[in-house]
Amino acid sequence: MTRTQPPPFSPSSEPSSHHGRGVGDGHGHSHSHAHGPAAPVSRQLRKVIAAILIPFTAAVVAGLVVLWPGGVPSHQRSGLGFDRQTQQATVTRVVEVDCASVNASGGGTPIGDTSTGGGTSGPQKAGGTCKKATVRVDTGKDKGRTFTEIVQPDQSRQLRQGEKVVAAYEPSAPRELQYSVTDVNRTFPMALLAGIFAVAVVIVGRLRGVMALVALAVSFLLLSLFILPAILQGSNPLLVAVVGSSAIMLIALYMCHGLSARTSVAVLGTLVSLSLIGLLGSEFIDWAALTGNTDDSTGLIHGLFPHIDMSGLLLAGVIIGSLGVLDDVTVTQTSAVWELHEANPSLGWRELYRAGIRIGRDHIASVVNTLVLAYAGAALPLLLLFSIAQSGVSTVATSELVAEEIVRTLVGSIGLVASVPVTTVLAALVVSADRPARTAAADGTTGTPRSGPGPAGPVPLPTARTGRGRRRKR
Structure with a gap:
C-alpha cells in the first residue's frame, strides 16, 4: 500500500519533483534547501522562549514608560558652535574685491566661520583677490x-551665486x-541620496526591504524622541541606552x-x-579613567x-553603536x-554547532x-594630527x-566575536531539541520512525505526487 504523505521536514512549498529524488535515502528524509519561512517549533519550545x-519585553516597555522624557529641556542659547540660531539663505551676488582693502578696513562684515571649516583660523592675507x-x-x-560676506581666497568653502x-x-x-x-x-542632495537608498532597498529586498525601512524609521524616532531627550533631561545615559537599544532591537528584528x-x-x-559589551565597557571606561569629554562637542554639552x-554617555554610545552590527551577526548565524x-x-546539536561556527569564523x-x-x-x-606631530605610537x-x-x-569587537558562538549554540540547541517532536508530528505517530510492515525496519515511502518513487527492495 502506498502512502500519500510527503516525507517529514519537507516544506509544503517544495516542488513535487524534489520528493522522488529523496525516496531512496536510508533516513527517509527529503533534504530541502528552500529558503522559505522557518518551520514552526513545538509548543513546549515556544513556551520556553x-x-x-x-518578561524582558515587559521590562523594556516599563523602562520606556518610566524614562520617557517630556521633551528637550529649554536653555539659553550660547551662540557657540551648533548652539546658534540659524536661518536658510541664498547667495544672490558675488563680486571680486581686493583683499587688502577689505582686510584693512574690516569691511564691517564677517570673514567666514572658522568653527565649521568654512573659514581659516590663521591670519588674513593682506593681498590677493577676495x-x-x-x-x-x-x-x-x-x-x-x-x-x-567676505570670503578669503584660502578658505575651503567658496560661495557661488x-x-x-x-x-x-x-x-x-x-x-x-x-x-x-x-x-x-x-537638503536636496541628502534627500536625493536617501531616496536612491530607499528605492534600492525596496527593489532588492521587496517586502523585507520595505519592513527594513520602516524599522529604520522607528529606530530614528526612538533615538530622537526618547534616547537623546532622556539623556538631556538628566536620566542615567547607560540605563537610557540599554532600554532604548533593547526596544530598537526587538522592533527591528521582529519587524x-x-x-x-x-x-x-x-x-x-x-x-x-549587548550585556557583555555593557559590562566590559563599564569596567574598562572606568579603569582607563575615560571622561568622555575630549572635544569641542562634548565640551559644549x-x-x-x-x-x-x-563617561556614561560614552558607554551609551558604545552600546548603541554596536547594536546594528550585532543584529546582522546574530540573524546570519x-x-x-x-x-x-x-x-x-x-x-545533532554538536554537528550543527560545528558547521555553524565554521560559517561564523568567516563572518567574524x-x-x-x-x-x-x-x-x-x-x-x-x-590620527593625521598625531602623525604631523611625530608622536610615538604609545603616546598616541x-x-x-x-x-x-x-x-x-x-x-x-569582543561583543561581536562572542555573539557568534553564543547565537550558534542557542540556535543548535533549539532546532535539535525540537527535532523528535517535529518528526513525530510529521509522521502522525508517537515519536517512532515511520516503517513499513515486517521486520525489515524503516522503509522509505514514495509520494503520490510524483509517481517516480518506488519502495526499495530488501
Whole structure:
C-alpha cells in the first residue's frame, strides 16, 4: 500500500519533483534547501522562549514608560558652535574685491566661520583677490533682509551665486554683524541620496526591504524622541541606552524577520552580547579613567548641561553603536543553523554547532575588520594630527582622544566575536531539541520512525505526487 504523505521536514512549498529524488535515502528524509519561512517549533519550545522574552519585553516597555522624557529641556542659547540660531539663505551676488582693502578696513562684515571649516583660523592675507557675496535671508522674521560676506581666497568653502546656504544669527551683535554664513544647505542632495537608498532597498529586498525601512524609521524616532531627550533631561545615559537599544532591537528584528523562534533566538543572542559589551565597557571606561569629554562637542554639552554623566554617555554610545552590527551577526548565524538543519535534519546539536561556527569564523573576520576600519576612518583627521606631530605610537594610543576610540572598538569587537558562538549554540540547541517532536508530528505517530510492515525496519515511502518513487527492495 502506498502512502500519500510527503516525507517529514519537507516544506509544503517544495516542488513535487524534489520528493522522488529523496525516496531512496536510508533516513527517509527529503533534504530541502528552500529558503522559505522557518518551520514552526513545538509548543513546549515556544513556551520556553516566551518565558524568557516576554518578561524582558515587559521590562523594556516599563523602562520606556518610566524614562520617557517630556521633551528637550529649554536653555539659553550660547551662540557657540551648533548652539546658534540659524536661518536658510541664498547667495544672490558675488563680486571680486581686493583683499587688502577689505582686510584693512574690516569691511564691517564677517570673514567666514572658522568653527565649521568654512573659514581659516590663521591670519588674513593682506593681498590677493577676495570675494564679496551678497546673501539674502529666506526664512525667519528677517526674511528678505540681505547681508554681505567676505570670503578669503584660502578658505575651503567658496560661495557661488545662487547657492543655498545656512546663515547663523546672533541677535546681540551689531546689526551689520548679526548674520554670517555658517554652512551650505545640503537638503536636496541628502534627500536625493536617501531616496536612491530607499528605492534600492525596496527593489532588492521587496517586502523585507520595505519592513527594513520602516524599522529604520522607528529606530530614528526612538533615538530622537526618547534616547537623546532622556539623556538631556538628566536620566542615567547607560540605563537610557540599554532600554532604548533593547526596544530598537526587538522592533527591528521582529519587524524585519517575523515573529518566529528563529528570530527569538537571534534576539537572545543579541541580548547576551549587548550585556557583555555593557559590562566590559563599564569596567574598562572606568579603569582607563575615560571622561568622555575630549572635544569641542562634548565640551559644549558639558557646559550647557553639566549634570550629564559624560563617561556614561560614552558607554551609551558604545552600546548603541554596536547594536546594528550585532543584529546582522546574530540573524546570519541563526539563519545558517536553521538552514543546515533543514538541509540535514538528522544532525545533532554538536554537528550543527560545528558547521555553524565554521560559517561564523568567516563572518567574524570580516565584521571585526569592518568595525575597526570604520572607527579608524572616523578618527582619521585626529590620527593625521598625531602623525604631523611625530608622536610615538604609545603616546598616541594612550592619549584620551585615541584611547576612547580604541576602547570603543575593542569592546564592541569582543561583543561581536562572542555573539557568534553564543547565537550558534542557542540556535543548535533549539532546532535539535525540537527535532523528535517535529518528526513525530510529521509522521502522525508517537515519536517512532515511520516503517513499513515486517521486520525489515524503516522503509522509505514514495509520494503520490510524483509517481517516480518506488519502495526499495530488501
